[in-house]
Amino acid sequence: MGLPGVADKKLSIFLGKFCPDPAAILAALERTKLCTELDFVPGESICRQGDRVDGCWLVLEGQIEVRADEQVVVYRGPGEIFGEQGLVHVLSGKTGTRTADVKAVGPVKLLRIDASFQERLDDKEKVAWTLTLADVINEKLEQATAMRSGLRSSATQHELLLRRFSEGDALGLVKIAASGKQVSIQNRRAIILFSDIAGFSVWSTSKAPAEVARHLGALAGIQINAVRDGGGHVDKLMGDGAMAYWFVDSGEREKCEPIAALACVRKIASVCKAYFEQHGLPLGLRMGLHVGDVSFGDFGAENRIAVTLLGAAVNTAARYEQAKSPDIGDIRISPTLRELMLSAGESPNTFRGPTKVEVKHGVELDVFSI
Incomplete structure (x- = not known):
């Protein structure tokens, strides 16, 4: 593709994991030119709950946090996609809106794929793209199913404890480190x-x-x-x-x-x-x-x-x-x-x-x- 090296590599790895026909989707992205690299500063909002669905994002560098009901739901790092559920709604003819707030934890580089990309696909490409999104959602559902109801309460207590020792951007980094991930x-x-x-x-x-x-x-x-x-x-x-x-x-x-x-x-x-x-x-x-x-x-x-x-x-x-x-x-x-x-x-x-x-x-x- 005509993307920078990091974006091309991360996108290829992602499609290799979830897409039944990576070459077709890579070719479609090259043809439509509907993907863009974006940089976000620490704490910057990427999307908010209730926003109109206009695309999805692949994390190239850094970490993002997804929040719902003022609590952190999950972190996403390099090679992970978010915002894909809204695109599935669009594919089914519905007007999708965002269900969570997403913001950058530290400096973040993302690859944004515009929602209109789906409208430019031929039948074969559309099947491959739909199956890709479905596979991503299925993996996330499996991750969610593995959690127990008690984890929500435990996570809340854990965050309240962390807030006694850190705050702001530091709190975000502490939470990443506490999860066992490397903090840049x-x-x-x-x-x-x-x-x-x-x-x-x-x-x-x-x-x-x-x-x-x-x-x-x-x-x-x-x-x-x-x-x-x-x-x-x-x-x-x-x-x-x-x-x-x-x-x-x-x-x-x-x-x-x-x-x-x-x-x-x-x-x-x-x-x-x-x-x-x-x-x-x-x-x-x-x-x-x-x-x-x-x-x-x-x-x-x-x-x-x-x-x-x-x-x-x-x-x-x-x-x-x-x-x-x-x-x-x-x-x-x-x-x-x-x-x-x-x-x-x-x-x-x-x-x-x-x-x-x-x-x-x-x-x-x-x-x-x-």
Whole structure:
């Protein structure tokens, strides 16, 4: 066919498994030109429940998740097709609509076969195509039959548990890893936030463990809730510190996430300050933010899932939080992120600086602060 190598190979493998006459269908696709390669960004919707049936998709690279009733029904990976049931409805003369939501889990490449392809087939080709779709549906029915009614409840409880440890895109990757599948490392761009409660270690040495835990839990809750309300994701809690992030790897996200992240840290600073004053705690809160390219994925081991961000940008964000100087405020922002915030509409008057500050290993940073 005239398709790129990956698409041609995956399509040939798929047809070899399900189609009684692969050569006929490959020739028909070449003749009609009704298949297209499409790329989807992480979290992007591919189709929604109730949409008109206008084709089906073969997964070439990445993972998609199929959701119904706000629960994940199944994942589909390379070499698997989805949306075929709607085409069977169309073949039978019915007006089909989608029965589930489908979205990308990480970057996804698909081969879309338009529904009108079926109308261009001669009788022999139509029989081969119909049998292909029927064989796919039969295999999926067999897979569904193998499940027990108790699995639905078990899956719900499993997802609720996972949501206690991860969220957003990370949750999708954790679920893939938990199913035993390999999680691909993604190249993303993100705003990274590190926070630390200044003076907490010294203060806590003379306090009862229960009191320390009570305040630590309350302060962690303030930060977690603010990040989630601001559309961000909590990566981890580290003693009296936290790490969070906002992905900014699309034009739309670059317009809104920098302002959301700034509003979030302002809220955290304000609420934590009020908490310190209310409880008479001699503490402060430092936050450092930077934006840059990161690797996102499961960096754990065989028996340990650890979905997180890694890269130089993460280390740099941590250094902004750790910077010490009487000339900077509690919210420290890198020049790169400041420029992104200004592009998103933030006023230059919001920021003080830059101030040169020396951090670990003699590295100097230009620090803007609030």
